[in-house]
Amino acid sequence: MAIVKLQNVTYKYPLTDTPVLSNINLDVKEGEFVAIVGPNGAGKSTLCYTLAGFIPHFFKGELEGRVEVAGVELKSSALNEWVRNVGLAFQNPFNQISGAKYTVFEEIAFGLENQGVPREEMNQRVEEALTMTGIRDLADRSPYSLSGGQQQRVALTSILVMRPKVLVLDEPTSQMDPIGTREVFAVIRRMAEDGMTVIMAEHKVEWIAEFADRVVALKDGKILLQGPPSDVLTSRLLSENGFGISRYTSAARESLKMNLWPKHLHLPITLQEAVDGFGGKK
Amino acid sequence: MHERLSFYVKRDSFLHRLNPLTKLTLVFGLVFVAFFSPWYWTPQTIFLIAIIPLSFLGRVYREYFGAAFRLILPATGFLFLMQAFFQPIGTVAIFKFWFLDITAESLAFAFANASRIFVMVSSFTLLLLTTHPSDLMSDLTRRGLPSQFAYVIISTIQIIPQMQAKAQTIIAAQRSRGLDTQGSYLKRIGALVPLVGPLVFGSLVEVEERAIAIEARGFTSTRVKTSLREIPDTGLDKTIRWFFILLVIAAIAARIWL
Amino acid sequence: MKIEIKDLHFTYPGGVEALRGVSLTIEPGEQVAMVGQNGSGKTTLAKHLNGLLQPTSGSVLIGDWDTRKVAVAKLAARVGYVFQNPDEQLFSSNVGVEVAFGPRNLGYSAEKTEALVKDALALTELSDRTKTNPYDLSPTWRKMVALASIISMDSEIVIFDEPTTGQDALSIARIARVVAELKKRGRTVITITHDIDFCAENFERVIALSKGQVLLDGPANTVLGQEKILAQTYVDPPQLTRLGKRLGLKNTVRNQEEFLAALKKQ
Numbered sequence: 001m002a003i004v005k006l007q008n009v010t011y012k013y014p015l016t017d018t019p020v021l022s023n024i025n026l027d028v029k030e031g032e033f034v035a036i037v038g039p040n041g042a043g044k045s046t047l048c049y050t051l052a053g054f055i056p057h058f059f060k061g062e063l064e065g066r067v068e069v070a071g072v073e074l075k076s077s078a079l080n081e082w083v084r085n086v087g088l089a090f091q092n093p094f095n096q097i098s099g100a101k102y103t104v105f106e107e108i109a110f111g112l113e114n115q116g117v118p119r120e121e122m123n124q125r126v127e128e129a130l131t132m133t134g135i136r137d138l139a140d141r142s143p144y145s146l147s148g149g150q151q152q153r154v155a156l157t158s159i160l161v162m163r164p165k166v167l168v169l170d171e172p173t174s175q176m177d178p179i180g181t182r183e184v185f186a187v188i189r190r191m192a193e194d195g196m197t198v199i200m201a202e203h204k205v206e207w208i209a210e211f212a213d214r215v216v217a218l219k220d221g222k223i224l225l226q227g228p229p230s231d232v233l234t235s236r237l238l239s240e241n242g243f244g245i246s247r248y249t250s251a252a253r254e255s256l257k258m259n260l261w262p263k264h265l266h267l268p269i270t271l272q273e274a275v276d277g278f279g280g281k282k
Numbered sequence: 283m284h285e286r287l288s289f290y291v292k293r294d295s296f297l298h299r300l301n302p303l304t305k306l307t308l309v310f311g312l313v314f315v316a317f318f319s320p321w322y323w324t325p326q327t328i329f330l331i332a333i334i335p336l337s338f339l340g341r342v343y344r345e346y347f348g349a350a351f352r353l354i355l356p357a358t359g360f361l362f363l364m365q366a367f368f369q370p371i372g373t374v375a376i377f378k379f380w381f382l383d384i385t386a387e388s389l390a391f392a393f394a395n396a397s398r399i400f401v402m403v404s405s406f407t408l409l410l411l412t413t414h415p416s417d418l419m420s421d422l423t424r425r426g427l428p429s430q431f432a433y434v435i436i437s438t439i440q441i442i443p444q445m446q447a448k449a450q451t452i453i454a455a456q457r458s459r460g461l462d463t464q465g466s467y468l469k470r471i472g473a474l475v476p477l478v479g480p481l482v483f484g485s486l487v488e489v490e491e492r493a494i495a496i497e498a499r500g501f502t503s504t505r506v507k508t509s510l511r512e513i514p515d516t517g518l519d520k521t522i523r524w525f526f527i528l529l530v531i532a533a534i535a536a537r538i539w540l
Numbered sequence: 541m542k543i544e545i546k547d548l549h550f551t552y553p554g555g556v557e558a559l560r561g562v563s564l565t566i567e568p569g570e571q572v573a574m575v576g577q578n579g580s581g582k583t584t585l586a587k588h589l590n591g592l593l594q595p596t597s598g599s600v601l602i603g604d605w606d607t608r609k610v611a612v613a614k615l616a617a618r619v620g621y622v623f624q625n626p627d628e629q630l631f632s633s634n635v636g637v638e639v640a641f642g643p644r645n646l647g648y649s650a651e652k653t654e655a656l657v658k659d660a661l662a663l664t665e666l667s668d669r670t671k672t673n674p675y676d677l678s679p680t681w682r683k684m685v686a687l688a689s690i691i692s693m694d695s696e697i698v699i700f701d702e703p704t705t706g707q708d709a710l711s712i713a714r715i716a717r718v719v720a721e722l723k724k725r726g727r728t729v730i731t732i733t734h735d736i737d738f739c740a741e742n743f744e745r746v747i748a749l750s751k752g753q754v755l756l757d758g759p760a761n762t763v764l765g766q767e768k769i770l771a772q773t774y775v776d777p778p779q780l781t782r783l784g785k786r787l788g789l790k791n792t793v794r795n796q797e798e799f800l801a802a803l804k805k806q
Contacts, residue, residue, distance in 0.1 A: 040680040040708040054494060080502045088498045091706070095491035098499065100416045100436050102292070109510040113420075114500035116508050123510075147578065158499060174706045177578045177734050179774050203708060206779070244709030247737060247779040251796050260803050271779070275786045278803070448628070454592050455629045457612040458621040459689065460645030464611065476641065479631030483675070487627070 003197055004028035004051065004166055009065035011046060011055055020046045022221045024065070028166075028199060033192050035208040035229070036201040038218035039242050044201035047218065048090070048170040050074075051199060053082035070165050084115070087164035091171045093151035096158075097143045104146075104154050105130070105139045111162045129161035132194075133187045149180020156187050160196075167191060169200040173207075185211075205233060205246045209269040217243060234267035248274035289345075289410040297340030297412040301519040302421040305413055309405040311526030316401040318533040320540050322390075325397035333404050342411040349407050358400045365392035420509045429501060445485055452480045541568055541603030541618065541696055543589065543728070548598035550584055558584040560752035561598075568696065571719070571729045573743035573760070575736065577774040580749040582732045586699050589730070590619040602697065617646050620695040624702040626679070626686035635661070635677075635685055636670040642693035653692075660692035663721055665714060680711045687718060698722060700731040704738050716742050740764055740778035740794035748773055765792030 009024040021043050028034050036044050049055045056063040057079035067074035069085050089096065101107040105126055112122045130136045135153050138146065143154055152172060159167065169188065173181040185207055192198050192211060202208055208215060208229060215232040217225040219241055225232050232238065239245050239253075248268045255261035261277060268274040297305065312332055316325045337346040366389050367382050375383035419432040456476045457463060463473050543566040550559040559581045566572055574582040587593040588600045591612040600607040602618050620642070623629055632638035639660055643653040661667045664684040669677070674685050683703075690698060700719075704712050712735075719742050722729050733739050739746060739760070746763040748756040750773035756763045764770070764781050776782070784793040784802060793799040 038708075039710055041678050052498065054497070058494065058497065079497065080500060080504065083498050083500055088494070090491070090494075092491060095488050096495040098496050099492065100419055100433075100496075102290075102414055102416060106416065106510055110496075111499035113507050113509055114503050114505075116503075116505040119508060119510065122508070155495070162500070171706070177774075178776060179577060242708075242710045244712075247796065248783060251780060251783070251799055254796065254800055255803065258800065258804065260800070271782060271786070274783050278783070278787050451623070451625075452628050454587075455621075455623045458590055458592065458616055458623070459629070459642040460613050460616040460693065461641075462611075462613045462645070464613075476631045480628050484627050 001030050002027040003030040003070055004199070005066070005068040006050075007066040007068075009050065009063070009067060011050060011064070012062045013059065014061045016061075020221050021050065024221075024223060026216065026223070026226075028197060030165075030197055031195050033198045033211050033213045034200070035212035035215045036199065036218055037203070037205070037208065037215060037232075037238075037243060038201075038224075041220075042218040043221040044218055045090075045170050046221075048088065048168050048199070048201055051166070051168045052086050052088035053077070053079050054088070057082070083164075084162070085164055086166045086168055087159035087162060088168045089152070089155050089159055089170070089172055091174050093148050093155055093175065096155035097151060102142060103140050104135070104143055107143050107154060108158045108161050111158055115162065125161050129157045132190060133157045133160065134190075147180060148176050149183040152176065152180065152184045153187050156184070156191070160191060166197045166199065169198065169202075171201050171203065173202070173204065181207075203244055205244060206270065209233060209246065217241075219243075230266055230269055233269045246270075252277060289349075289407070290414050291342055291345055291411050292414075293341050293412075295339060295341040295412065297336065297342075297408070299514075300412075300522070301513060301515045302413050302418040303425065303515075304519040304522050305409050306418070306422075307523045307526050309409045311530050312405045313402045314530040315533040316398045318530070318537045320537050322394060325394070325401045328401050329397075329404070333401065333408070336408055340408060340412040342408070345411055346404070346407060350404065354400060354403050354407070358396045358403070361399060362392045362396035365395055417511065417513055420507075420511070421513050423507060424509065424513075429507070433496070433501065444488070445481060448484055449477065449481055452477055452484075455480075542566065542601075543697065544599075544601040545585075545588070546599045546601075548585070548588060548600060549596045550581075550588065550593060551596045552584075558752055559588075562749075562752070562754055563598075564747065564754060564757060566728060566730070568728055569723075569726045570745055571723055571743045572731070572745045572747060573739040574730065574732045574747050574749060575734070575739060575770075575773070575775050576749035576755070579751075580773050581752040582749045583701065584752075585749065586621070586701060586730065586732050589697070589699060590621045591615045592621070613645065616642070616693060616695065618695050619697045619699065620690035620693045621699045622687055622690045622701060622703065624705060626674075626682040629686050629689065630674045630682060633673050634670075635666060635672050635674055635688075638674055638685060639666075639688045639692045642689055646693060656692045656694050657688075660688040663691055663718055664688040680707060683707065683711065684714065687715070691718070691722075695727075697728040697730065700729070700733075702732055702734065704733065704735045712738060719743075736764070736775060737778045737780075740781065748775060760794050761792045761798075764794055 006024050006026040009021055010019050011021040012019045036047060038044050049059065050067060053074055098107060098110050101110055108126045108129060109122050112125060130139055133153055133156060135157060138150060143151060173184050176184060189211060212229050214226060215229045216223055217232055217238060224241065225235055225237055233245060234249050246269050252261045252267045252274060265277050268277050312328055316328055337343040366384060369388045369391055371385060371387040371391055376386050377384055415436045419436050423429050423432050453463060461473055461476060462469055545562055545564050548559050548562040551557045562585060576582050584593060588595060588607060591607040591610060594608055602615060607615060630638055636657060639657045640653050643656045661670060664687050666684055666688055674682055703715050719729055731743060744760055746760045747754060748763060748770055755773055756766060756769055764777050767777050770777060778794055780793055780796060780799045784799055789802045791802055793802050
């Protein structure tokens with residue numbers, strides 16, 4: 001059952017002539033994890049903002065086509081209602097802290113306050129969310145005293161507590177160090193395993209290989225290719241168009257030419273696949 | 283990362299326990315009385331009988347006096363000098379400074395004005411030191427203030443320390459490109475251009491991103507908001523508010539009739 | 541010119557002891573990567589190299605200049621520092637003017653400045669965008685403008701602070717080309733980076749810092765092979781290094797060439 005439907009979506013920012021998204025057709029099933037890859041400028045962020053409703057309601061501009069989430073159409077919705085269904089987290093964790101709250105606990109409750117949730121329920125849901133994302137120990141800290149990775153996890157928890165149907169993530173780890181990246185992906189994995197529908201724009205191919213059910217390769221605002229990670233991430237089309245590919249894939253491709261990689265085997269996208277392939281397992 | 287993004291100091295005190303609107307009324311009360319009262323020595327009296335005791339009642343005397351000496355006094359002192367020298371009131375010069383005549387009247391006027399501003403800034407400082415922006419925002423929103431308005435207040439309070447931090451980085455970056463921030467005054471003014479541009483642009487980007495983030499958390503929802511923290515509004519609060527309202531009326535009345 | 545760091549200690553005003561006795565020498569023309577977790581001291585160390593931070597004790601010598609005695613603006617002639625966020629540096633309405641800012645501050649003549657700017661723009665593939673407003677460029681290209689702005693200062697030593705954060709593959713390749721060209725010109729290139737693959741593929745020497753001290757310092761092949769020690773400062777070895785180890789390849793490999801060569805040998 002497709003919970004997200006994009007039909008012939010084309011978008012131009014205000015006062016521009018070139019569309020940033022052209023004829024995007026994309027269906028996402030409930031519980032699916034879709035990764036969006038592409039060079040900078042391909043339209044990944046624009047796509048994320050469109051799914052989250054900020055295009056066209058916040059950024060204005062011309063949006064053509066149909067955007068539907070859980071049966072509701074975007075153009076005829078108000079942004080403040082759309083955000084109940086679609087949660088958004090983006091690159092800079094610092095700018096996602098509301099600044100209106102003194103502790104992490106209150107920060108997470110902020111979204112529930114806005115939704116008018118009764119106090120007792122708020123307390124309960126925040127506790128649940130903190131446990132689920134593993135940041136219970138940060139509850140009494142000031143959001144501004146946290147590391148980037150911690151702040152991003154707080155941002156994710158703040159969205160999660162609102163129980164959206166779809167989670168949109170725009171390069172959530174691009175500003176993070178390796179520890180932060182690991183922590184953030186751990187939270188995202190837990191949310192995905194819990195059945196959340198996730199659409200994530202990301203450069204880090206090794207992580208996408210582990211999580212995604214489907215990869216959508218975007219270039220110049222158009223979908224170049226989409227499919228399972230092992231197909232898309234090993235496609236020649238990607239390396240020919242300036243996409244970043246895993247070094248395992250690239251090494252295996254070169255090895256193939258020298259007969260050092262088994263011909264019948266799919267090119268690897270994870271370390272384990274590479275070890276198995278080069279190591280001679282079938 | 284900076285721990286505090288507002289002036290608020292977390293402590294337990296009489297002032298801290300007061301309702302945010304009460305404190306706001308108190309501050310406006312003091313400001314109105316300072317500006318409207320016909321008695322010349324009002325601001326100084328307010329400072330002695332209200333500001334100082336309040337700083338102790340709020341257990342923020344150290345922070346307040348720190349701010350007063352480092353920021354408020356120099357700023358109002360500067361204002362005083364500007365007005366004393368450039369405000370053309372009165373005819374008899376007490377003394378000459380270069381080509382400027384300083385009269386008794388202009389000194390008196392400048393002093394009165396500077397004192398009023400001092401009281402105003404001090405009152406708001408006490409408010410900011412003892413009130414968490416979030417509580418202030420929640421309380422005002424609950425009473426009907428549109429949430430966007432409340433948010434403008436909150437983000438303005440935050441913006442100063444944020445911009446400070448950003449400015450430090452920008453200064454470091456430009457110094458690393460050979461920008462001389464220590465030379466003559468003329469040089470220093472010229473040095474402002476490469477500092478202001480990135481600061482303003484960067485701050486605008488941050489403001490926009492934060493607006494998106496809070497929108498994503500339902501900030502502009504039209505539903506009735508609830509509050510996680512209990513913000514009490516006691517009988518004492520109401521009494522204090524009425525007292526200050528009456529005080530303001532009295533001051534205005536005194537001005538009109540005396 | 542040599543960089544000499546002698547028993548450097550640094551404590552931030554808030555009390556955090558960020559560097560606890562770092563001593564090392566960087567010879568002219570070396571390509572050095574500094575790695576380590578956030579808080580290990582790598583950025584603090586880098587900021588000592590152009591005088592932005594002053595030692596609490598110990599000394600930093602850039603050639604014959606002691607950083608405690610020479611102003612940051614003057615040290616810029618010898619040490620260029622590319623900050624992580626280009627938006628914290630760019631202020632002109634014109635790429636050309638922006639890139640000329642550094643050399644002009646250093647007091648170079650108009651002719652010399654023009655030549656340096658031209659060269660820097662060519663190096664960063666911005667020659668056809670001299671009159672463009674940097675803010676009309678994408679963040680990726682703004683990064684190149686920031687790079688050009690430092691390269692135009694023609695300093696012998698260039699420091700890159702997390703150059704690949706948020707960049708896509710094409711942009712990282714572009715930055716790698718810049719590093720290679722600087723290497724050809726005999727410049728000392730120092731980078732602080734979390735991107736261990738970028739580090740492995742472009743830098744000959746790796747210094748791993750942990751808790752304000754040097755944990756490892758040596759040729760990339762040696763350091764990057766020390767998985768357990770690197771783990772202390774939360775650094776994962778590069779992808780191909782890990783693969784090589786798992787496959788039991790004798791030598792530590794750090795890029796595709798070395799990996800394929802080692803594989804062939806087996």
